[in-house]
Amino acid sequence: MQEKGNISIHTENIFPVIKKFLYSDNEIFLRELVSNAVDASQKVKRLSALGQFQGEVGDLVVDVKFDPEAKTITISDKGIGMTAEEVKKYINQIAFSGATEFMEKFKEANDANEIIGRFGLGFYSAFMVADTVEIQTLSFQEGASPAKWVCDGSTSYEISEGSRTERGTDVILHVNEESLEFLNKARLGEILDKYGKFLPVPIRFGTVTENVEDGQDEEGKPAYKSVEVDHFINNTNPAWTKSPTELSDADYIAFYKELYPYAQDEPLFWIHLNVDYPFNLTGILYFPKIKNELEVQRNKIKLYSRQVFITDEVKDIVPEFLMLLHGVIDSPDIPLNVSRSFLQADSNVKKINNYITKKVADKLSEIFKTDRKGFEEKWNDIGLFIKYGILSDEKFAEKANDFVLLTNTTKESATFTEYYDKVKDLQVDKDGNVIYLYTQDVDQQDSFINSAKAKGYDVLTLDGPLDTHFTSYIEQKGGEKVQLKRVDADVIDKLIQKDQVVELALSEEESKQASTIFEKAIARTDMKVEIDALAEDELPVSVTIDEFMRRMKDMAKTNGGMNFYGSLPDNYKVSVNGNHPLVKRILAATEEEAAQLAKQAFDLALLSRGLLTGADLTAFVKRSVSLI
């Protein structure tokens, strides 16, 4: 048997679903209705510009009012209004968007993007907070008569002659018992501020008290009086809608403060985004002063669609590493679901994401090239996020390789190529490897840094939260011959092994003997003793930790879990400088004295790198006292 047919949908069943579940948040009813009012107002301007409306445009203000006694909220506009026929068509037919039809009709007009509505559902969000919704409207068309539409939330409605005498529409919500919270000035003000702060048509919400000059007092000083003035909640012409050439630095900073009234620091710099092909997007991204915390400042970028606030969850549109930025992105092309609260994944999102990455990289590159000093000064704030970008985004890394900076222990900065050139002659080992030395803790690794510097070597500081990973990146970018070694990964002569070896002053026998004395004195399985031939003036004993093992353990730590390497105990090497006079003295001493000297020298090595703690430290202090 074969049968074809249409699945039938009954409005009685689907209507409650739309009312209750389409929108995640009740408060957006106001965003939807105010957006409709703004759309209707913009359409008047458009029709007038196209010569299809000859009347007076007038001042297009949208009013939001509420009456706690009558339990109503009213949104009024002076827009195009609707005839009774249009009400039937646009309002009664759910999901028949007049906006789409309007856009279709006037799509040649290049500013077709000004209209917010798309789905033809927004109006129904009114029923989330209202039992009954009433429309009073008068169309702009000549000779139109006013219409009134009332619906109590069921699928039946009533249309009759309306009472409006001027062009435009009032939407009157009879607020239901569960939504009385909205009959409150502060609450409505907060919602308007959140969604409507930058709408393109003035939104008036009651009045505010202002102090204005009023003649002079008896002493001849200016007198003031308070007056009630209209309260407009929005800036209809926010900075991102202007051209960068119209804006000064002060304007950008002022807009930053408008966006984040509570921000303490000024932004470091900003990028004005403006693209109209293959998608439309405008916006301003600010680089804030970043503290060392990666998490705290997220969700600061606000997403707008035609100047209506949508969300501050811009995940996917903005690459992960740029989530630390602040600012605004406005794009009518960001695919939103009908409730406008969620993004839908599509190819535009990926394109936008790539565009933003490219813009940010270009801006950084520009600052680097035109103002190297300023760039270096900002490095403390932007370094972390550039490294984050490099490690997480290949495209960004490609560009950033030219301006990412390496900083040494004396705070000098160099790019990858500059640094290579700086150390390639001196820090080269016998096999031709160029060794970059680095420290992760300037204080703890001080004695090793000193040994390196005594040889004329440079030491990089890589002590940031991402540097464990970044170390491997530098190595990878440096090519085959570049190796990174932490200054305490071995004694300096072994970190950069040269051809000319220092002779060991001990015989093989003496060497073995010294080794045994130290092993016994130290008596720890995690410490491996080695007798090394170092310069006489190097320390008698140093405790080092193998580069490879340490890196693996660091990685395990930063990746959260304990993998194989993470679970291994720390393994140190105790490097005894066979050429130091102390070793000769130990060999000549009595067994007891030798053990004590060896232990003391070992403890000093531990102490110098902050590894001597607890009972061992107490014992060391006691022993030292008895020695002096």
Ligand SMILES: Nc1ncnc2c1ncn2[C@@H]1O[C@H](COP(=O)(O)OP(=O)(O)OP(=O)(O)O)[C@@H](O)[C@H]1O
């Ligand atoms: N204040 C108004 N003045 C004039 N027409 C209006 C007004 N409010 C709604 N309309 C008409 O009703 C239609 C449906 O509105 P609705 O909010 O349901 O959908 P939309 O705004 O087109 O799309 P979206 O679901 O994206 O909001 C509008 O497209 C418009 O033609």
